[in-house]
Amino acid sequence: MTTRPEGPPVGLDRAADVTLHASRALLAVIARSLNEALDEVSLPQYRVLVLLATEGPLRSGVVAERMGIHPSTFTRNADRLVAGGWVQRIDEPGTRLTVLIELTDAGRDLVDRVTARRREEIAAILAGMADDERATLADALEAFTRAAGGPAPGELSALGM
Secondary structure, three states: OOOOOOOOOOOOOHHHHHHHHHHHHHHHHHHHHHOOOHHHOHHHHHHHHHHHHHHHHEEEEHHHHHOOOOHHHHHHHHHHHHHOOOEEEEEEOOOOEEEEEEEHHHHHHHHHHHHHHHHHHHHHHHOOOOOHHHHHHHHHHHHHHHHHOOOOOHHHHOOOO
């Protein structure tokens, strides 16, 4: 673990400002990584794909709840995703009454392509930093994630992550 160089302590306001600016830079990376995908699906539809990629097959009601939308609204989105070949409806094992929504290979491929583009762009940005800066950044981001308590289930899908 790297230690912070000697100097005055960083105030909370400055740390918040720097983090806010960094979050904007990351949001720009996210937006660019989504450009191609949004030619194929809407952002709410992509959010569903990310949720399913992260959590696996889910009941429609659970997806609607995680997305913060009414179940009937999700049903219309699911119909479009099924028609586009991005997801499929399957019977839940052990019951004929419950239907799950799961990613198709095409849906998983779309999420994987966006993630790979995002990772490549982040790696290119990090390549412009010195080794010790990258180490400091990694330590700081790990600490930030711990302090934030990590993302809640489904939270990242809200941003297509």
